[in-house]
Amino acid sequence: MLFSVVMCSVYGQVQDTATQGENEVVEESSVAVSQNNGEKRSRLTVAIKNVSQTDEGEQRHNRLLWNDGHWAGIGIHYSGLITNLTHMNLPVGAEFLSQSAKSIGVTLNPIDYTLLKSRHIGLVTGLGVEFNNFRFDENMTLKVENGVTVPDYQYQEQNIRLDKSKLYTCYLNVPLLVEVQMGRNNNFFINAGMVGGWRIGTHTKIKVSDPRMSGKYKDHGSFGLRNFHYGYTINVGYNHFALTAVYYRSTLFKDDKGPRVQQINIGLTFML
Numbered sequence: 001m002l003f004s005v006v007m008c009s010v011y012g013q014v015q016d017t018a019t020q021g022e023n024e025v026v027e028e029s030s031v032a033v034s035q036n037n038g039e040k041r042s043r044l045t046v047a048i049k050n051v052s053q054t055d056e057g058e059q060r061h062n063r064l065l066w067n068d069g070h071w072a073g074i075g076i077h078y079s080g081l082i083t084n085l086t087h088m089n090l091p092v093g094a095e096f097l098s099q100s101a102k103s104i105g106v107t108l109n110p111i112d113y114t115l116l117k118s119r120h121i122g123l124v125t126g127l128g129v130e131f132n133n134f135r136f137d138e139n140m141t142l143k144v145e146n147g148v149t150v151p152d153y154q155y156q157e158q159n160i161r162l163d164k165s166k167l168y169t170c171y172l173n174v175p176l177l178v179e180v181q182m183g184r185n186n187n188f189f190i191n192a193g194m195v196g197g198w199r200i201g202t203h204t205k206i207k208v209s210d211p212r213m214s215g216k217y218k219d220h221g222s223f224g225l226r227n228f229h230y231g232y233t234i235n236v237g238y239n240h241f242a243l244t245a246v247y248y249r250s251t252l253f254k255d256d257k258g259p260r261v262q263q264i265n266i267g268l269t270f271m272l
Contacts (some may be wrong), residue, residue, distance in 0.1 A: 007240055067186045069124030070271045071112035075244055079105040079132040084262055085247060094259035096151040098137045103166075105132040105265065107244075109173075111157025115185060122192060123175045132263070134167040141165050141204050141221055149224045149258035156207070163207040169225065170201035173231060187239050195231040195246065224257030226250055234271065242269045 081099065083091045090097055109128030116123040139162050143152035155162055179191035203220045231248035246265040253259060 017266075028071055064112070064182065065186075065218055066117045066119060066122055067179035067181055067189075068191050069112045069114045069126075069177070070191055070237065070242060071124055071126035071128070071175055071177065072109050073107075073240075073242075073269045073271040075107040075109070075267050075269035077104070077105050077107065077244065077265040078136055079103045080264045081134065081252065081261040082264055082265070091260055096136070096138055096140060097134070097259060097261060100135045100137050102135040103133055105130065105267075107131070107267075107269065120181050122179045122181075124175070124179050126175055128175070130171045130173050130197060130265075132169045132171075132265075134169075135163045136167075141206050141219070142167060143219075144221065144223060146190060147224070147257065151254060155206075158212070160208060160210050160212065163209055165206045166183070166204070167223070168172045168201070168203050168205060171197035171229065172200050177233070177235075189238075189242075190234070190236050192232070192234040194230065195233045196228065199225060199227050199229070201236075224253045226252065226254050229263070231263075237269070237271065240271045242271055244269045 027137050041219040078101075079099075080103065081090060081097050082088045107128055107130050109126055111128075112124055112126035114122045127241075136150070139156045140151045140153045141155070141162070142149055169224075173195055174197070175193060177191040177193035179189055182188045200226055201220045202222055204223070205216065205218045207216045208214055229248050229250045229252075231246055231250065233244070233246040235242040235244050237243065244265070244267050246263075248263040250262070252261050252263055
């Protein structure tokens with residue numbers, strides 16, 4: 001009779017604790033009945049309470065963690081040429097560089113790394129590749145004459161219409177960004193900073209469909225472009241999507257090697 005009363009007391013204590021909202025599983029095994037049964041019940045209750053507090057603390061800690069920085073991703077952008085930020089049109093004498101809406105570029109940023117971080121602010125860097133396509137409106141391509149990049153109108157003079165004419169550039173970029181994350185789970189973010197890159201590829205390309213000549217033709221050369229460029233970038237986004245803008249402070253061409261134009265990119269990035 002005494003054995004039944006003691007076992008019911010132990011079972012009731014465990015059941016009362018479970019009904020208080022604790023999601024814990026207690027595996028029971030044969031427990032010897034002795035005079036210390038009361039002490040065993042007390043220890044069991046304390047253990048369940050401590051586990052619950054630990055889980056709650058971990059969940060709260062996870063909500064406060066810094067998310068990864070936002071640079072790595074795949075983006076698409078419009079590549080434009082301007083005089084500078086205060087004069088968004090082309091400079092006098094560079095009108096031949098006017099572009100179509102098909103001047104679409106791509107960015108592939110495989111790596112980002114957070115150098116410093118706190119709960120909401122971090123310093124981010126990374127590595128990326130930028131591909132630009134400057135599609136020209138005019139029926140011409142580019143050539144180098146006396147060391148200076150100038151328009152080549154030979155096709156227009158022969159009444160040959162170019163289906164496509166563009167300048168292609170490719171850069172290996174490295175950013176240094178200050179990022180601020182906001183929201184309940186730090187899903188909303190803004191980062192801005194500097195970006196610099198090394199030019200790793202350049203060519204012009206034309207596409208022609210004419211009885212006198214037909215096909216695609218490329219001319220690989222530097223065309224007086226700078227080997228390095230630098231500028232400012234900003235990304236504003238939520239979760240995996242961001243609006244991206246880049247303004248390259250350096251001119252596209254070297255001094256006295258071509259028109260004094262600067263590059264801007266505006267696009268959308270899917271963050272990895």
